[in-house]
Amino acid sequence: xxxxxxxxxxxxxxxxxxxxxxxxxxxxxxxxxxxxxxxxxxxxxxxxxxxxxxxxxxxxxxxxxxxxxxxxxxxxxxxxxxxxxxxxxxxxxxxxxxxxxxxxxxxxxxxxxxxxxxxxxxxxxxxxxxxxxxxxxxxxxxxxxxxxxxxxxxxxxxxxxxxxxxxxxxxxxxxxxxxxxxxxxxxxxxxxxxxxxxxxxxxxxxxxxxxxxxxxxxxxxxxxxxxxxxxxxxxxxxxxxxxxxxxxxxxxxxxxxxxxxxxxxxxxxxxxxxxxxxxxxxxxxxxxxxxxxxxxxxxxxxxxxxxxxxxxxxxxxxxxxxxxxxxxxxxxxxxxxxxxx
Amino acid sequence: xxxxxxxxxxxxxxxxxxxxxxxxxxxxxxxxxxxxxxxxxxxxxxxxxxxxxxxxxxxxxxxxxxxxxxxxxxxxxxxxxxxxxxxxxxxxxxxxxxxxxxxxxxxxxxxxxxxxxxxxxxxxxxxxxxxxxxxxxxxxxxxxxxxxxxxxxxxxxxxxxxxxxxxxxxxxxxxxxxxxxxxxxxxxxxxxxxxxxxxxxxxxxxxxxxxxxxxxxxxxxxxxxxxxxxxxxxxxxxxxxxxxxxxxxxxxxxxxxxxxxxxxxxxxxxxxxxxxxxxxxxxxxxxxxxxxxxxxxxxxxxxxxxxxxxxxxxxxxxxxxxxxxxxxxxxxxxxxxxxxxxxxxxxxxxxxxxxxxxxxxxxxxxxxxxxxxxxxxxxxxxxxxxxxxxxxxxxxxxxxxxxxxxxxxxxxxxxxxxxxxxxxxxxxxxxxxxxxxxxxxxxxxxxxxxxxxxxxxxxxxxxxxxxxxxxxxxxxxxxxxxxxxxxxxxxxxxxxxxxxxxx
Numbered sequence: 025x026x027x028x029x030x031x032x033x034x035x036x037x038x039x040x041x042x043x044x045x046x047x048x049x050x051x052x053x054x055x056x057x058x059x060x061x062x063x064x065x066x067x068x069x070x071x072x073x074x075x076x077x078x079x080x081x082x083x084x085x086x087x088x089x090x091x092x093x094x095x096x097x098x099x100x101x102x103x104x105x106x107x108x109x110x111x112x113x114x115x116x117x118x119x120x121x122x123x124x125x126x127x128x129x130x131x132x133x134x135x136x137x138x139x140x141x142x143x144x145x146x147x148x149x150x151x152x153x154x155x156x157x158x159x160x161x162x163x164x165x166x167x168x169x170x171x172x173x174x175x176x177x178x179x180x181x182x183x184x185x186x187x188x189x190x191x192x193x194x195x196x197x198x199x200x201x202x203x204x205x206x207x208x209x210x211x212x213x214x215x216x217x218x219x220x221x222x223x224x225x226x227x228x229x230x231x232x233x234x235x236x237x238x239x240x241x242x243x244x245x246x247x248x249x250x251x252x253x254x255x256x257x258x259x260x261x262x263x264x265x266x267x268x269x270x271x272x273x274x275x276x277x278x279x280x281x282x283x284x285x286x287x288x289x290x291x292x293x294x295x296x297x298x299x300x301x302x303x304x305x306x307x308x309x310x311x312x313x314x315x316x317x318x319x320x321x322x323x324x325x326x327x328x329x330x331x332x333x334x335x336x337x338x339x340x341x342x343x344x345x346x347x348x349x350x351x352x353x354x355x356x357x358x359x360x361x362x363x364x365x
Numbered sequence: 366x367x368x369x370x371x372x373x374x375x376x377x378x379x380x381x382x383x384x385x386x387x388x389x390x391x392x393x394x395x396x397x398x399x400x401x402x403x404x405x406x407x408x409x410x411x412x413x414x415x416x417x418x419x420x421x422x423x424x425x426x427x428x429x430x431x432x433x434x435x436x437x438x439x440x441x442x443x444x445x446x447x448x449x450x451x452x453x454x455x456x457x458x459x460x461x462x463x464x465x466x467x468x469x470x471x472x473x474x475x476x477x478x479x480x481x482x483x484x485x486x487x488x489x490x491x492x493x494x495x496x497x498x499x500x501x502x503x504x505x506x507x508x509x510x511x512x513x514x515x516x517x518x519x520x521x522x523x524x525x526x527x528x529x530x531x532x533x534x535x536x537x538x539x540x541x542x543x544x545x546x547x548x549x550x551x552x553x554x555x556x557x558x559x560x561x562x563x564x565x566x567x568x569x570x571x572x573x574x575x576x577x578x579x580x581x582x583x584x585x586x587x588x589x590x591x592x593x594x595x596x597x598x599x600x601x602x603x604x605x606x607x608x609x610x611x612x613x614x615x616x617x618x619x620x621x622x623x624x625x626x627x628x629x630x631x632x633x634x635x636x637x638x639x640x641x642x643x644x645x646x647x648x649x650x651x652x653x654x655x656x657x658x659x660x661x662x663x664x665x666x667x668x669x670x671x672x673x674x675x676x677x678x679x680x681x682x683x684x685x686x687x688x689x690x691x692x693x694x695x696x697x698x699x700x701x702x703x704x705x706x707x708x709x710x711x712x713x714x715x716x717x718x719x720x721x722x723x724x725x726x727x728x729x730x731x732x733x734x735x736x737x738x739x740x741x742x743x744x745x746x747x748x749x750x751x752x753x754x755x756x757x758x759x760x761x762x763x764x765x766x767x768x769x770x771x772x773x774x775x776x777x778x779x780x781x782x783x784x785x786x787x788x789x790x791x792x793x794x795x796x797x798x799x800x801x802x803x804x805x806x807x808x809x810x811x812x813x814x815x816x817x818x819x820x821x822x823x824x825x826x827x828x829x830x831x832x833x834x835x836x837x838x839x840x841x842x843x844x845x846x847x848x849x850x851x852x853x854x855x856x857x858x859x860x861x862x863x864x865x866x867x868x
Contacts, residue, residue: 079415103563230509246712247711
């Protein structure tokens with residue numbers, strides 16, 4: 025009995041020491057720590073991809089005691105997310121606010137003329153990139169992306185219906201990019217208010233295709249109702265575990281290799297307010313590194329087939345500058361820019 | 366009957382002291398959340414979601430769904446007592462629930478509301494138990510045209526309901542549509558009617574408007590009438606439950622109608638709020654006592670409450686089988702399922718049998734436990750009305766303000782609430798009905814996007830609404846209901862003429 029409990033204590037001590045060493049460098053660098061509750065803003069409604077991720081992060085932080093102060097998650101999705109970003113812009117001096125982003129960081133100011141940009145905040149880190157996949161109804165049984173695009177080319181203009189989330193946002197931008205490869209044949213783009221709804225509308229045959237995120241359509245894929253044609257990334261997914269009976273995420277070809285040269289990914293990143301000092305940013309970078317190191321996070325990434333790219337500092341800022349320019353170009357080409365721009 | 370075996374297995378999972386304790390905690394929390402306007406079920410579940418990450422999925426969802434049941438029950442309390450709908454789906458409950466309270470029958474209204482909630486929920490759970498796979502497929506048939514048809518039917522079932530002039534009803538509804546169109550337009554992605562003010566980007570939130578129009582408006586009216594609650598003097602009798610239950614069997618048809626409407630709206634997924642309005646509208650149209658609705662009729666409480674609960678419960682079905690949430694709360698629960706490692710969708714019933722049937726069994730138990738808890742508290746709730754107005758009125762205003770603030774965490778909404786309060790007072794004074802405005806505000810933008818989505822897919826062809834028997838049938842029914850007041854007016858006139866001529 026005594027021997028057993030001693031051994032337990034020893035193991036616990038060893039584990040504690042290991043933890044200490046693991047976090048020591050981080051602890052040394054970030055001397056600032058939050059002095060009150062941290063507000064975590066979601067510039068989107070409840071239930072969507074960003075909301076799921078933010079609430080998941082909150083849970084991981086709580087479960088592993090990564091922060092002394094509580095994390096309060098708030099949805100501020102009004103005006104396609106402008107509400108949340110404008111609040112961040114307006115509280116430049118409060119470093120106790122962080123925000124998770126989706127593509128509306130770029131698309132909302134460009135598309136609606138809402139007065140903000142990522143430069144009104146301080147970038148903390150890129151947590152991951154969310155993928156987009158071209159889905160069709162399994163019953164239609166298109167052999168591959170090329171077969172589907174050929175069908176669009178052969179059909180009447182606007183005959184094929186593409187469903188997506190929101191208007192002038194990522195789904196419609198990808199649709200516009202695909203239309204450059206269809207010999208002038210346009211899709212009829214039908215905007216819905218959520219990715220889950222789009223997937224179900226596709227199963228019901230009310231639309232012909234979608235560019236849902238993996239996590240939004242995986243259930244229908246496994247249920248053999250939807251078929252993934254290609255993934256809008258430069259290389260295939262790294263997840264090789266079988267998702268359906270015979271396919272893994274890595275078995276889905278990239279759109280480029282399927283003959284549809286379009287690439288698009290969505291930022292899942294964290295920003296804090298513009299007035300935050302380097303120390304404060306370093307604290308958050310460390311915090312999220314700890315979140316990313318948990319098993320729970322790795323499981324979450326696998327489930328949603330996320331592209332696990334971590335970036336912070338100048339590298340992240342360069343990525344943001346490039347991606348903003350890319351969005352401007354894509355949206356200009358599609359005529360999605362707000363009149364004021 | 367394979368389902369019964371599975372269900373018994375589910376009960377075996379759900380009935381453990383730990384799970385029942387979680388259920389009770391969840392329901393009490395839910396009732397509190399439901400009572401506080403603004404802090405709706407979706408927010409409540411979202412706030413408590415992280416607490417459940419450490420639990421096993423079945424216990425976690427039992428606790429969270431219990432919060433949901435509690436909130437569904439709790440929404441009725443403030444609606445009846447103070448004319449403040451704690452939840453959007455309780456708006457229709459105020460129409461007759463509050464007049465009943467003013468007549469001193471608050472306890473009967475509450476018992477009626479709770480009991481019909483229970484009946485609606487149980488009806489929907491039975492449906493889920495036996496028909497889940499069939500119904501799941503049916504929901505897939507709903508495209509934009511079908512959604513618009515259902516929304517049109519809701520408006521139609523509500524038309525011509527006002528006791529006042531039809532023109533005033535129309536004016537009120539149009540104002541509601543105008544308010545609903547403020548903010549971001551989902552179809553074109555551009556801002557509308559914001560006039561450059563960032564605060565308006567979010568649009569007018571339904572709850573802020575409702576708290577102001579009903580809650581603050583009612584306080585203003587009460588102040589004018591001499592700083593007292595009407596009906597406060599009623600004696601508290603402990604037999605309220607039996608007294609009310611005796612009246613209920615006569616309303617069997619209303620119960621059944623509302624159950625069907627509610628399940629339909631929950632599955633399709635139209636949601637609990639339109640279901641409650643449609644349940645009320647249809648009962649007013651077709652019930653023998655429909656003429657008395659709005660003056661404190663028990664049946665006018667039963668109809669919307671039954672429909673709201675049937676819809677709220679049935680909304681779980683598309684969430685589990687298709688992965689589409691039928692309500693905002695279901696959307697948050699959906700996020701929870703993913704975090705617990707469960708994938709909602711067609712395979713959930715196959716791969717996670719124990720979880721699904723445990724959840725369904727907990728739906729039965731949660732509603733039984735919930736009913737017992739809220740019924741025992743009826744005298745307590747009704748006693749609140751005996752607190753002097755001068756003490757409770759400021760408390761109500763504060764709760765309303767907190768509620769309005771919570772919707773978006775914005776002070777702007779509190780000012781908006783006050784403006785809506787004055788508007789609500791003026792509407793009542795001038796004899797404009799509020800319900801059409803509220804209905805247009807809550808369903809206006811949904812109906813607009815469904816209509817425009819349908820127009821996009823058909824490339825501008827209006828006959829899309831009659832392109833199959835489903836949407837065509839619903840639309841035809843809607844048109845018939847919309848024209849009903851006109852027809853009955855003509856026939857009514859004839860009767861009068863017939864009576865007048867011989868004389």
